[in-house]
Amino acid sequence: MPKVLILYYSRTGNTEKMANAVAEGVRSISGLEVELTYRATAEMLHEYDALAVGTPTYHHDTTSDIKKLFEEAAVKKINLKGRVGAAFGSYGWSGEAPKLVLEIMKNRFEMNVIEPPLLIRYTPDQTGLEKCRELGRKISEKIIASKQ
Numbered sequence: 001m002p003k004v005l006i007l008y009y010s011r012t013g014n015t016e017k018m019a020n021a022v023a024e025g026v027r028s029i030s031g032l033e034v035e036l037t038y039r040a041t042a043e044m045l046h047e048y049d050a051l052a053v054g055t056p057t058y059h060h061d062t063t064s065d066i067k068k069l070f071e072e073a074a075v076k077k078i079n080l081k082g083r084v085g086a087a088f089g090s091y092g093w094s095g096e097a098p099k100l101v102l103e104i105m106k107n108r109f110e111m112n113v114i115e116p117p118l119l120i121r122y123t124p125d126q127t128g129l130e131k132c133r134e135l136g137r138k139i140s141e142k143i144i145a146s147k148q
């Protein structure tokens, strides 16, 4: 069964709400397994068909844990070529973090990314949560299409 990893960080809960809705979207397409986590190792990334990273923007950047994870994956030559990649996150005014993550996925790891990243200002409302579910469905559909 194809597996999706949703790795996220959230200090005040906004990106967490987004992550839960992305997971709902993935689960709405049957035949996929989804795991939500705060922490991942570089080796773990290889076990999933898709990686969705949820990151808020603080000080114009993503979190140090997420940057370290990608650095570690690069050093250990973890091959993620062709895996489905997505990025999302809550922001206040500039929202660089999900863009940065998607760029790393695309350019450094040659992942099959979903563009553009999904950004929501502060707390997601019902429309925002539906956009997150839609991203989850897109992730599932992209995995299914890549296996055909």
Ligand SMILES: Cc1cc2nc3c(=O)[nH]c(=O)nc-3n(C[C@H](O)[C@H](O)[C@H](O)COP(=O)(O)O)c2cc1C
Residues within 6 Å of the ligand: 009, 010, 011, 012, 013, 014, 015, 016, 056, 057, 058, 059, 060, 061, 090, 091, 092, 093, 094, 095, 096, 121, 122, 123
């Ligand atoms: C100290 C601090 C720095 C922030 N820096 C930025 C920033 O550089 N750009 C931006 O778009 N939002 C910035 N924000 C806003 C957060 O991205 C926003 O509050 C977001 O909803 C936090 O998501 P979370 O609840 O998932 O942690 C900042 C917020 C705080 C408290």
